[in-house]
Amino acid sequence: MALTSVQSFRDVLGELLVEIGNEDQNVVVITADVGKSTRAAKFGEVFKDRYYNVGISEQHMITFAAGLAAIGAKSVVVAYAAFIMRAWEQIRNSVARMNLNVKIIATHSGYSNYADGSSHQMLEDIALMRVIPNMNVVVPADVHDLRRCLKKLVIETRGPVYIRIGRDYSPPITFGIEYDCELGKAYLLRDGHDIAIMGSGVVLYEALQAAEELKKMGISVAVVNVLSVKPIDRETILNVAKKTGRVVTVEEHMVFGGVGSAIAEVLAQEYPVPMRILGSTTFGKSAKSHQELLEYFNLDKKAIVKAVLEVISHGNR
Template identity: 60%
Template structure:
């Protein structure tokens, strides 16, 4: 699961999902011809009778999952984030509208499918999913967060969109001690002058920026917004009041994404100056996910620039 000093999100997820299949007897995994790429194959190897590949047919996959949930099974859709968006209408009408117990586990989100370019890079999916009534949206920061949350997610009732990358995952929350709860944010660094809020692998940049800002005398908190919907309004308000300045960072569009979710909370609770770091256009092909994060200025250097401007 570890490559040098990096970890694989999909590898951790796939192996743990197969382990959970031992005790969750009603768990059924459905893919659309991406079982190997998403590592759902580990579940297939253990439970062939509870694994279905519907082919490149995402809309059918969603409706099939809805039917299984309607008769009391626990279907888990496992797919690329971008490909699942082809079935947004079916997710809306067949799953969210009926509040069915379907889990949607997506890999290759954000820029993580760096080699295949913009057609495969989901930068709008959080927006599309959090707008749906009944839908919960969860974004783990690293494989340790997957280990914390996946057993909880499987047992939770109702539709959940669970967003992961591919193989680029620095160790962000290793050594942190917290139990995952839906609707809860986690403080991974304390600070009093500024707070950085975000989710996913870019929290590595948040921590790196906070470390550099401390050297400049700017005390910086970092919040892991693990649960995007429902979101932890109390923690967001507390740190906005404590620091008076908020920066959000996400491997996703700034339009309707995590920054927007934070701004919605603070607009009604405690408005403060904010800066938003994230995508503003489509992606492109590159040699690595990190190259793309740097190319689009979704990195610690951008956070530092915005932080200095905010403090001034």
């Protein structure tokens, strides 16, 4: 699969926020002194009276967004995933407990902020967000997913949503595939019958490449985009697991509490199958590229192929 139509997550985010602002006058955007680097500032250039920079104060950012939502605004918070977690208590108490209409867009997630190292590489956020009642969690695979989802989530969807995206790197995972973004839905990117690779985010590009390599070995691989991590699509996960009998999950996140854990919870309760969860078990590190980190932390095509072969070998014993 050639890398074509590669676009930047944050650049597309900035464009979409302006489009959303034009469509709905109730949308407000709040950030914590990272408007330029997240491209949220593009909204502020067009809608100065609906854009708020609260400074480096993430707890205040969330509380302020909750207050605006309480009086009818459609609040959109935009900041780095790593630093939004400073406001977990406010997200829990002020947003989720009150079930307020606040959309939290977490940028620079996973290994996407490769040069800044472990302090900026957020690998624990899905676990922290999906445990909160009323909080929905969406992880677009690429900018095409972001385009499908963002307007619908901000303008039409009521209640809290955590939307996790990277910094720039967005290989064309879902380009040319037709589906609508819906909470509680996962999407089959590739059909197969020997094993399934399920996951979220840009690492699905590596999964699709791995599926191509495995096809050459005579192994048929299904690939599932778990776009909505919470609520999770139990029906699709179970149907694919029943068809393939084996599952490998991939994500730019800790193996604890993330997408793999969410899938395992479904399968353990209803249809246990041989399974491997690929992700991180430690903090990130500085690197020269996003790809370098995927290789270092065993989330690249080669590592996924190896995991698939091990699961198949184990299941055939």
